[in-house]
Each structure stands twice: as C-alpha cells, then as structure tokens.
C-alpha cells in the first residue's frame with residue numbers, strides 16, 4: 659500500500675480522536691440550538707410482525723456476584739449448539755439498550771447504558787440462528803416497546819455471517835449475532851460537529867454491557883469491530899449514509 663496514503667489515513671484518524679482548536683474555537687451552532695425539530699428517539703418499526711419479549715428476569719439463572727462477573731468476563735469464540743432461551747435474549751437486549759424512562763415530551767430516553775446527552779443514537783439488529791421459541795432470521799429490536807420485529811429470513815440475503823464479519827467463520831456457530839447501527843443525526847442534532855467521538859464512546863458502553871450480561875448468564879460473546887459495513891447494510895436494508903453499522907457481537911452458549 660502507498661506509504662503516503664497510509665500516513666494521510668493515520669493523520670485523519672488521529673485528528674478525529676483529538677479535539678481540534680479549529681472545532682473548539684468555531685462559532686458552530688447545532689440544529690438543536692437553531693431550534694430545528696428533534697429527530698425521533700428510535701427508528702420506527704418497519705413491519706407489523708412483533709414479538710413481545712418476556713421480562714420475568716427474576717426467573718433467570720444469573721450470577722449476582724459483581725466481582726465474579728468482572729473476573730469471568732472474557733471474549734469467547736467457541737459456542738456449543740445449546741439454544742439461548744428467549745428470556746436470556748430478552749435480558750441481553752434490555753441490558754444493552756433497554757429503556758428505563760422517557761424524559762420530557764419524548765425528549766430523551768434513559769437506558770441501561772449511558773449515552774452523551776442521552777441521545778442513544780443506536781439501533782440493534784439480530785441474526786437469530788438458535789434461540790428457543792424464535793424463528794431463525796433477521797430481527798430489529800424496538801427498545802420503547804421491548805419487542806422484536808421480524809424483518810426477513812437471513813438466507814434470502816445470500817450473505818453469510820462470515821462475510822459480514824470479514825472472514826471470521828468462528829461466528830457461524832453463534833446462537834445470535836448482535837449488529838448495532840448508528841443513526842448519526844440523532845446525536846448530530848444536539849452536538850453537530852462534536853457528535854462523533856462521544857458516539858463511539860457510547861457504543862463501547864453497549865458492547866461492555868453485553869459482555870457483562872453474558873458473563874452473568876454464563877453465555878459467551880466477543881466484541882467484533884472487524885465487520886464489513888456494506889454487507890451488514892445489505893442484510894438489514896440500511897442506506898449506509900443516514901444509518902450504518904458500528905459494532906457487532908456474536909453470542910452463544912458455552913455449555
């Protein structure tokens with residue numbers, strides 16, 4: 659690869675990670691400051707095919723010792739073919755994006771994860787392969803309703819999990835793969851040119867909550883940043899501009 663190109667990309671990457679003086683000293687006003695209408699807190703459902711998720715979390719077999727959870731959290735890339743239960747999946751969705759409260763007149767959601775300015779710019783998509791009581795296929799999580807909507811079969815897209823994760827074929831054995839997209843305008847409305855770094859910090863919280871919830875349920879997961887944005891976008895019908903993939907995590911049973 660051309661050395662000049664590599665240097666240029668490294669500089670762009672580092673500049674993105676820094677607060678630039680140019681940004682700080684700018685007289686930038688966000689769309690919120692300009693009184694433009696707030697975008698919706700979540701993406702509207704795309705289908706009528708809804709599944710209520712159970713919330714009887716008290717019935718889960720769960721490790722309650724937080725120090726043990728921290729000690730046992732690790733990345734797991736080998737999964738048995740034991741199905742994940744619907745209640746376990748429901749818990750993982752709640753732990754990563756669950757809504758606890760709606761503030762103001764739909765001004766913000768307060769969730770199980772923090773998010774800069776409570777913007778929560780993410781959407782959760784799933785490829786389900788082995789979850790008790792759920793047809794295999796592609797799903798979208800509706801956090802306000804704590805429901806899943808069934809989108810379509812995975813096979814019809816003719817793209818493998820391995821392809822979406824740039825050759826990481828170990829993920830094929832996952833019971834469910836979490837794919838998180840970002841709808842950037844949700845945080846740009848408030849923070850504009852300052853929105854993007856905090857958004858990446860936000861997704862780290864989501865991924866960590868999945869790790870911790872999996873550790874508590876003795877399930878395996880592994881954060882995956884090496885994904886192919888284009889094939890993920892094709893699988894879930896994202897436009898790759900106003901909504902695109904930011905992180906993924908396969909989940910499966912360990913015993």
Ligand SMILES: Cc1cc2nc3c(=O)[nH]c(=O)nc-3n(C[C@H](O)[C@H](O)[C@H](O)COP(=O)(O)O)c2cc1C
Pocket residue numbers: 731732733734735826880881882883884885
């Ligand atoms: C942001 C992020 C991206 C990662 N991407 C990948 C990945 O693409 N493939 C992979 O096998 N592991 C990936 N991992 C897992 C790391 O390799 C793993 O966390 C690290 O080796 C430390 O192991 P531990 O999680 O068991 O402590 C990723 C982890 C994080 C937090």
